[in-house]
Amino acid sequence: MDRDELARSLDKFFGQAGDRDSDVQSRVLRLLASLPRCSSKVVIAHAGHAADFQCRLVGDATSLAPWAEHHAKAVLSVDRDDQAARSAFPAWLATADPADVRLSFVPQAMYNAYRDYVPDILSKGLVQADCPECGRSFRTEEITRTELDKRKSGKTTWWTSEWHCPSGHLLYRKDHEIRFF
Numbered sequence: 001m002d003r004d005e006l007a008r009s010l011d012k013f014f015g016q017a018g019d020r021d022s023d024v025q026s027r028v029l030r031l032l033a034s035l036p037r038c039s040s041k042v043v044i045a046h047a048g049h050a051a052d053f054q055c056r057l058v059g060d061a062t063s064l065a066p067w068a069e070h071h072a073k074a075v076l077s078v079d080r081d082d083q084a085a086r087s088a089f090p091a092w093l094a095t096a097d098p099a100d101v102r103l104s105f106v107p108q109a110m111y112n113a114y115r116d117y118v119p120d121i122l123s124k125g126l127v128q129a130d131c132p133e134c135g136r137s138f139r140t141e142e143i144t145r146t147e148l149d150k151r152k153s154g155k156t157t158w159w160t161s162e163w164h165c166p167s168g169h170l171l172y173r174k175d176h177e178i179r180f181f
């Protein structure tokens, strides 16, 4: 990414925010400077990010940008690298080259900052799931999402989430555990 693009992205997100944490801003700058320019198609989750994914979730940078911008403003973390990665995500998407139709893979640090929200991104229809078995992609409404094996012991609840394509191939599987205090 060249300096002008970087400056424009940062102006957009930090322009009037004189009270923002300058240490976080410098981490955002370093992260963005280390990345290639974003392309028009973005892989927001795949097996390289987390073993839960058998599929690749792919969305348009322009569709994902408003969600990413909202997420960066709505969710705060005390971890400065995590916060920087969350703020850098919309700035990186804003640099997307619409003529570049290759896939961009979100770097792991950015993925980590929104990983709990991937089901939300899918629910909003912002991504499609590429099924490796079918060799084609499916929209949110074509994907069957189920929660199974729900059990409870004392204050702890466990369950498993699974997503399947219309042909029944597994796209995602995650075990959850929540303890209430």
Ligand SMILES: [Zn+2]
Residues within 6 Å of the ligand: 131, 132, 133, 134, 135, 165, 166, 167, 168, 169
């Ligand atoms: Zn399939």
